[in-house]
Amino acid sequence: MIIPTFDDMLTAHERIRPYVHETPVLTSSFLNELTGANLFFKCENFQKAAAFKxxxxxxxxxxxxxxxxxxxxxxxxxxxxxxxxxxxxxxxxxxxxxxxxxxxxxxxxxxxxxxxxxxxxxxxxxxxxxxxxxxxxxxxxxxxVHPYNDPRVIAGQGTCSRELIEQTGGLDAVIAPIGGGGMISGTCLTLSTLASETAIYAAEPEQADDAYRSFKAGRIIADDAPVTVADGLKVPLKDLTWHFVSSHVTDILTASEQEIIDAMRLIWARMKIVMEPSSAVPLATILKNKEVFAGKRVGVIITGGNVDLDKLPWMNS
Structure with missing residues (x-):
């Protein structure tokens, strides 16, 4: 197993600069009041191909x-x-x-x-x-090129939180969705060196909570075909991403399908940005666990904006 390093992330950032955006960080006074935290949304839904990947x-x-x-x-x-x-x-x-x-x-x-x-x-x-x-x-x-269990991919994903820390001037916590763990692993890779005092949280659907159960059990537990509105988070952890999750993640928080849909709709309505259900899971878990984040500066990674506009989840809820 080849474990990518902080230097691999720095090399990746220089390599990919011509082909990716440095995405903006947006804030919402409404969502800050609602959660009791200062939230900084890293908008990878505005990335090339509309995804951090x-x-x-x-x-x-x-x-x-x-x-x-x-x-x-x-x-x-x-x-x-x-x-x-x-x-x-x-x-x-x-x-x-x-x-x-x-x-x-x-x-x-x-x-x-x-x-x-x-x-x-x-x-x-x-x-x-x-x-x-x-x-x-x-x-x-x-x-x-594995979607997440690949050192080249994890080093590339780590560039997102490097930008986030530089754009915000420092954070108490960062939270991102977790499926296979590529983004979370990249976040761990970068922040463990760049901002080791920043807590790292992963957010997961209750109906696809294998990472949560793995984290509690201390070993990988894989589900084969979970069903959730968060279609990007159905895949299990692998050995490389488990290395980062088990070593650096503070906690994994979960949200129900309805909580995910409600959070997605809230961001669409209040921030006027298009994001997919997987990207709403972090806000859903913040709303569910306000005491964890109250009074803190929290980076929230919005991972993507590729959503079927003819099948928005609240159309049927």
Missing amino acids: VRGASNAVFGLSDEQAARGVATHSSGNHALSLSYAAGRRGIPCHVVMPHTAPQAKKDAVIGYGGQITECEPSTTGREAVFAEVQERTGADF
Whole structure:
């Protein structure tokens, strides 16, 4: 297992600068009053490909040798990593092969195709995804860029919290969603060196709470096919992300489906920004655990904005 370092993050930041945005940090006096905390929202929904994952994907793609790049890249993803890798591969002019569950949001499939990615569909389970991917990789010989259990990807994701700390001048805590743990791992990688006094929280849906249960048990517990509105958070931790989560995360907090939908709608209504359900989980857990964050300066990473506008979750709730 290759564990990325703080220097790897710094190298990644220089490598990806031409291909990503330094996203803005927004605040809301209404949400500050509601939570009792000073919240600083890092808006990766305004990122290239509308997701933080373009950071890690770009670091992996542009770190390949010309010989490696000629064979292209491949991955399996429910959406944001798929379209982010397709974006990065398109910028380098190399092929990108993506295995996606057939249940992935159409908006994300359309984005992959729009960036030039080639989709192979699979069943919406970890086992189904990995089986189909093995066939695709064998056929193409492409470089596997794992959505999160990849040191290149984690180093790239760590650039987000570096910007956040520099933009805010320091924080008491940072909270981000957790699925496979790529963003949280990058946050741990960066903050453990840059701002070791900053507490790191992960936010997870109750209906896909394998990271929460893993954290409490002290070992990885994986669910194969959880069902939640937060479609980006259905995947389990792996050995590399578990290393960071088990070493550096202060706590993992969970929220119900309705709490996630309510928080998503609140941000849309009050901050006027488009973000996907996975991105609403941190605010949902802050609202549920106000005493944890009261009076503190809290960075909240809004991880993406790829949402199907024809199927907004409150349309049916």
